Amino acid sequence: GGEMDRIKNPPIEEFVHSVLPEFLGIDQVRVTHGAREGMYAAMNALCRPGQTLVVDGNAHYTTILAAERCGLFIEYVPASPGPDYRVDPDGFCQAISRLREAGETPAMVCLTYPDGNYGNLVDARAVSRICDQEDLPFMLNGAYSVGRMPIKASEMGADIIVGSGHKSMASSGPIGILGASEEYASSIFRKSALKKNKEVELLGCTVRGAGMLTMMASFAHVAERTGHYDQEVENARWFSSRLGEMGIIQQGDRPHNHDLMFFKSDLLYEISMKAKKGRYFLYRDLKQRGVCGIKAGLTRQFKLSTYLLTRDELSAAADAFQEIIDSYA
Structure with a gap:
């Protein structure tokens, strides 16, 4: 063969x-x-x-x-x-x-x-x-x-x-x-x-088939982007800090060294207890503001990745979290 x-x-x-x-x-x-x-x-x-x-x-x-x-x-x-x-x-x-x-x-x-x-x-x-x-x-x-x-x-x-x-x-x-x-x-x-x-x-x-061909086709881009990982780490730390100011606290290594992060928030959980649709409010309200990536139904703890997002995009995502919290104040 x-x-x-x-x-x-x-x-x-x-x-x-x-x-x-x-x-x-x-x-x-x-x-x-x-x-x-x-x-x-x-x-x-x-x-x-x-x-x-x-x-x-x-x-x-x-x-x-x-x-x-x-x-x-x-x-x-x-x-x-x-x-x-x-x-x-x-x-x-x-x-x-x-x-x-x-x-x-x-x-x-x-x-x-x-x-x-x-x-x-x-x-x-x-x-x-x-x-x-x-x-x-x-x-x-x-x-x-x-x-x-x-x-x-x-x-x-x-x-x-x-x-x-x-x-x-x-x-x-x-x-x-x-x-x-x-x-x-x-x-x-x-x-x-x-x-x-x-x-x-x-x-x-x-x-x-497709798996092999897409890995080969995207490889040059993948190899190139690994050279900018210092910026990815900076962005992740910046985003973690912004959410931390809102009471959404990053778990794990701090300062963080990877784009994947896990957050906990008693505040968001408390909001879910009174919000329309309960624990699905965060997913719904973020989606309405053009932000996706957090699993539906999670509020007290969730993980996300900031990989390849620009600082402007991360700022918009952080602003969305702040707007949602303020709307339930």
Whole structure:
């Protein structure tokens, strides 16, 4: 059988085997159906049932399901209580020590970078050093970073990295990417002994059609925009400050280092108790002012992203929040 990632026209082979590895700073890359499929492929190739995955306490649920599907146990590195919800890199060392003292076998460390709730960025390099000392493969879940911010697996010490095309790389979904260092690539991308040229963990072929073509078509823009991430962080911090003045308080790292943010507001919740349509008032009133992106029905807590919005657009969004609060005063 053929190998889809070796197609030369359109230039899929060059994109998968040259462009993406350089972009990610890693030896080998494959395109997957999503970040979760990439995590599962890596876990299934490198871990054995009954071993344990060490993971941050803010991990995405798909990380846990991938591990469960592989028959792995989970050892969490707990996040601190709110409002910070911070994961200390030293917690990974402590978690690994707990496992070894209990006679259990840690098989891999996975760090969510950033997590999908609070947008917190843990010091990945510090976690990498711990993994090197413990001789464990280190996987970075970059679903919310690859394609949004500069990220090189080699510089961060990651052996494996996954990304999401539909979340962060301007691609139609579902689509993701899986990168591996040479040390682990031969296991993760091993060929079938029965079906020529087919990679077992990827079940032969992965993404076909629009997902692949849109990822390729948008890539130049995606790569270019990562060079402006400092401005994205400045905008996120500015927006967080504006909402904070209204009693809508950002949770997680402060100052923040990512466009994804989580907010809590007792004031908006109190308004929902008396507003027409109750808890749907915020979604409705923002929509009337040309602002969308917050899930309908959320008022006490919600998350949002400021990515690629201009300062003028963010100012208009902040003004909309203020107008809504004032209208119920």
